[in-house]
Amino acid sequence: MNTQVPADLKYAKSHEWLRVAGDVAAVGITDHAQHELTDVVFVELPAVGRKVKVGEACAVVESVKTASDIYAPVSGEVVEVNKAVSDNPALVNTEPYAGGWFFKLKVANAAEAGALLSPDAYKAQIGG
Amino acid sequence: MNLKRTPLFSAHQRAGGKLIEFGGWEMPVQYSTITDEHLCVRRAAGIFDISHMGEVIVRGPSAEAFLNATLTNDIRKLAVGLGQYTLMCHEHGGVIDDLYAYRLGAQEYLLIINASRIEPDVAWLEQRLAAFPQRADVTLTNVSDLTAAVAIQGPKTPGLLDQLFPAESTGGTHVTKPSELKKNQIAQFAFAGQVVCVARTGYSGEDGFEVITPATLIEAVWDQALKLGHPFCLQPCGLGARDTLRTEVCYPLYGHELDENTTPIEAGVGYFVALEKGEFTGRTVLALEKAGGTKKRLIAFKMTDKAPPPRPHYLIWADGAQVGEVVSGTQSPSLNNGIGMGYVPPQFATIGGRIEIEIRGRRFAAEIVKKPIYKPAA
Numbered sequence: 001m002n003t004q005v006p007a008d009l010k011y012a013k014s015h016e017w018l019r020v021a022g023d024v025a026a027v028g029i030t031d032h033a034q035h036e037l038t039d040v041v042f043v044e045l046p047a048v049g050r051k052v053k054v055g056e057a058c059a060v061v062e063s064v065k066t067a068s069d070i071y072a073p074v075s076g077e078v079v080e081v082n083k084a085v086s087d088n089p090a091l092v093n094t095e096p097y098a099g100g101w102f103f104k105l106k107v108a109n110a111a112e113a114g115a116l117l118s119p120d121a122y123k124a125q126i127g128g
Numbered sequence: 129m130n131l132k133r134t135p136l137f138s139a140h141q142r143a144g145g146k147l148i149e150f151g152g153w154e155m156p157v158q159y160s161t162i163t164d165e166h167l168c169v170r171r172a173a174g175i176f177d178i179s180h181m182g183e184v185i186v187r188g189p190s191a192e193a194f195l196n197a198t199l200t201n202d203i204r205k206l207a208v209g210l211g212q213y214t215l216m217c218h219e220h221g222g223v224i225d226d227l228y229a230y231r232l233g234a235q236e237y238l239l240i241i242n243a244s245r246i247e248p249d250v251a252w253l254e255q256r257l258a259a260f261p262q263r264a265d266v267t268l269t270n271v272s273d274l275t276a277a278v279a280i281q282g283p284k285t286p287g288l289l290d291q292l293f294p295a296e297s298t299g300g301t302h303v304t305k306p307s308e309l310k311k312n313q314i315a316q317f318a319f320a321g322q323v324v325c326v327a328r329t330g331y332s333g334e335d336g337f338e339v340i341t342p343a344t345l346i347e348a349v350w351d352q353a354l355k356l357g358h359p360f361c362l363q364p365c366g367l368g369a370r371d372t373l374r375t376e377v378c379y380p381l382y383g384h385e386l387d388e389n390t391t392p393i394e395a396g397v398g399y400f401v402a403l404e405k406g407e408f409t410g411r412t413v414l415a416l417e418k419a420g421g422t423k424k425r426l427i428a429f430k431m432t433d434k435a436p437p438p439r440p441h442y443l444i445w446a447d448g449a450q451v452g453e454v455v456s457g458t459q460s461p462s463l464n465n466g467i468g469m470g471y472v473p474p475q476f477a478t479i480g481g482r483i484e485i486e487i488r489g490r491r492f493a494a495e496i497v498k499k500p501i502y503k504p505a506a
Contacts, residue, residue, distance in 0.1 A: 063162075
């Protein structure tokens with residue numbers, strides 16, 4: 001399996017990725033995670049304005065088989081959600097790092113992002 | 129717990145199957161994706177390992193009478209080479225198992241039972257036999273460990289089966305090739321110098337076959353089917369697709385629609401309860417329910433709002449109150465819509481009735497629909 005782990009992202013052990021741009025960070029799930037889930041059929045996103053803590057379950061991704069929680073990789077306030085992925089959940093499978101993003105957070109504590117896994121560390125975790 | 133493995137375990141690993149625990153067995157849930165395998169069966173052909181299922185042989189001059197006293201359907205309707213769906217119930221009507229009974233010979237029957245129910249079924253059959261007056265004329269043999277099986281399902285399977293077993297049948301229904309078998313017929317064919325049973329039946333709603341073989345032969349059948357299956361677009365399919373396929377056509381799954389506290393009448397399979405045949409275990413309660421109704425009824429439903437897929441144990445609401453629980457639910461790959469089945473009191477079990485499914489604290493609208501939820505093309 002040829003799993004993509006882009007070099008410019010940070011990763012959580014629970015298979016979310018974080019793309020930081022200034023004080024806002026986009027969150028999605030990794031290519032490895034979407035391979036494991038397969039057939040994403042529903043994505044439930046948090047409300048804009050919700051404040052989430054690092055590690056808090058704040059979205060749900062459902063495949064045909066199961067529902068899985070998505071955890072906030074860092075603390076912050078939800079400032080935007082991806083309506084496109086809610087309308088077309090298959091984007092999580094086809095473009096996990098682009099059109100398949102879930103939500104954006106205004107990062108509360110930049111140090112939390114620093115504590116996430118590097119691409120190499122995440123690759124090691126998934127045996128890539 | 130040590131998980132049991134079927135004789136096809138290494139074949140699943142070779143095929144890239146993702147293995148999960150199912151009823152004490154380590155089984156493939158999928159090889160590609162559930163949706164892909166599901167649609168492959170609806171459009172072409174899929175092969176499933178069902179070796180975890182149990183097989184019991186019942187033989188003897190009183191085998192027919194014993195089975196007719198123990199199972200709900202009328203086994204006297206079976207000519208040699210024919211099978212029927214039937215159920216085994218407690219005196220109180222609760223279902224011990226649902227199964228297929230095939231008549232292999234004048235005095236020989238094959239029961240195909242659920243993997244998770246082998247032990248309770250065999251214990252129940254032995255106990256009923258001990259209390260059966262002509263017990264000396266019946267032998268009961270659990271051949272589950274010696275027997276393996278695959279289901280080959282989908283509209284393109286008749287041509288494939290004719291290539292897989294290219295000679296006339298040697299027992300059961302006499303046919304010159306497997307595709308001549310009619311629904312629920314079973315026949316024996318030669319394969320690699322041994323005998324296999326082929327039945328035209330399945331659990332997908334599509335045309336298809338189940339092939340039952342000695343455990344040592346199943347890998348050769350599996351490999352040969354996949355080799356010959358290329359022109360038929362045959363794909364290995366896992367338990368995930370098996371579950372979504374049967375849910376779309378509303379076939380019950382033991383542990384979901386059926387259990388020891390649910391009767392066949394409640395589950396909507398009263399058609400397979402032959403009250404007219406005379407006494408059998410559970411008859412008194414089932415006759416009362418058929419005439420006077422039940423406390424709960426199985427409904428099928430479709431989500432009408434954009435909603436997460438319904439799942440087992442989600443609550444069902446009607447008229448602003450909790451009225452029942454979902455027993456099976458998924459995103460239907462054929463309809464691309466949430467579907468499911470659940471139990472509600474009879475007053476809510478009306479086709480077209482509006483219900484709500486509670487999902488993570490929110491309620492989503494659904495409509496009660498006629499079974500099957502999805503009707504395969506003829």
